[in-house]
Amino acid sequence: MSTNGQTNGLIVGQAYGRQIHAREVQAMDEAGDGLCWVRLARFGDDWLLLRSDGRAVSRAVRTLRQLEPGEASARFPEL
Numbered sequence: 001m002s003t004n005g006q007t008n009g010l011i012v013g014q015a016y017g018r019q020i021h022a023r024e025v026q027a028m029d030e031a032g033d034g035l036c037w038v039r040l041a042r043f044g045d046d047w048l049l050l051r052s053d054g055r056a057v058s059r060a061v062r063t064l065r066q067l068e069p070g071e072a073s074a075r076f077p078e079l
Contacts, residue, residue, distance in 0.1 A: 012057045013050035022060040030054030
């Protein structure tokens with residue numbers, strides 16, 4: 001993640017000293033104020049709070065998964 005809080009490519013944040021890549025995100029939800037919740041396969045059903053803009057995370061995940069614009073998803077909302 002860059003210093004301005006935006007994602008670099010498909011890296012959507014950092015947690016536990018490791019970069020989080022969009023391909024790891026199983027589901028996401030915006031928390032507001034530059035934060036978002038993500039669920040990663042390695043954490044099971046637990047959610048992880050990232051200091052990342054939800055729109056940028058959603059865009060990265062939707063780009064990676066090649067979801068069409070307007071194709072709303074409960075797991076990857078179009079924010």
